[in-house]
Amino acid sequence: MRVRNIPWAKDYLPTQPSFVTDPKELKGQWKEKLGCETLHVEIGSGKGDYWKQMSEMYPEKGWIGIEKNASIAALAMKKVEDDFKENRLFINLDAKDLEEWFEEKELDVIHLNFSDPWPKKRNMKRRLSHHSFLNVYKKLLTDDGRIIMKTDNTKLFEYSIIEFQNSGFILEEVYLDFRKEEHPEDAITEYESKFMKKNQPIYRGVWKK
Numbered sequence: 296m297r298v299r300n301i302p303w304a305k306d307y308l309p310t311q312p313s314f315v316t317d318p319k320e321l322k323g324q325w326k327e328k329l330g331c332e333t334l335h336v337e338i339g340s341g342k343g344d345y346w347k348q349m350s351e352m353y354p355e356k357g358w359i360g361i362e363k364n365a366s367i368a369a370l371a372m373k374k375v376e377d378d379f380k381e382n383r384l385f386i387n388l389d390a391k392d393l394e395e396w397f398e399e400k401e402l403d404v405i406h407l408n409f410s411d412p413w414p415k416k417r418n419m420k421r422r423l424s425h426h427s428f429l430n431v432y433k434k435l436l437t438d439d440g441r442i443i444m445k446t447d448n449t450k451l452f453e454y455s456i457i458e459f460q461n462s463g464f465i466l467e468e469v470y471l472d473f474r475k476e477e478h479p480e481d482a483i484t485e486y487e488s489k490f491m492k493k494n495q496p497i498y499r500g501v502w503k504k
């Protein structure tokens with residue numbers, strides 16, 4: 296996702312009640328903090344559309360958005376500036392440090408929505424479905440946890456299916472055209488709506504441990 300550099304982002308973020316400056320401080324305590332039994336984490340939230348909508352559709356669940364780009368994170372925080380909700384928090388850091396913020400088996404669902412495809416082989420490690428990430432997700436998920444991925448990118452989806460398989464995950468649901476039918480239970484992300492307007496199919500997979 297590209298946005299112009301927002302010079303006020305870094306000062307603005309810590310002033311927001313939904314913003315977590317140091318997620319290490321909440322390690323092992325997220326569910327208590329969010330007042331929930333089921334914890335969802337979205338990695339690469341962009342401007343936060345999915346995180347915002349889903350936290351409002353499922354207020355009994357906890358929702359954490361993670362976005363590494365400060366300017367983009369600031370746009371997400373702007374969207375909820377006047378709308379604080381107890382069940383959602385946002386982190387502006389790189390998900391490579393996920394293990395420092397979450398305890399083993401603390402997460403119920405991890406969402407990967409329209410993750411950067413990183414098409415060049417030399418950048419493969421940055422893909423959020425690279426096995427190094429999957430091994431961390433596996434530790435942090437509960438025994439009954441799920442990873443849900445949506446993408447428009449055929450190559451990334453093909454790559455991810457193999458990575459999940461080789462990391463010991465079980466494919467539970469797969470869609471090659473998720474939005475062909477109505478899915479009111481699942482919010483449409485910003486990227487997703489762009490691809491839907493262009494009539495591109497949306498791929499979706501659900502994996503369990």
Ligand code: SAH
Binds near residue numbers: 411
């Ligand atoms: N989920 C949104 C945005 C998709 S673009 C949507 O569907 O509309 C992917 C986003 O992931 C970008 O904003 C990028 O900055 C973020 N991202 C990529 N790698 C990340 C990482 N390691 N940690 C946190 N965010 C990451």
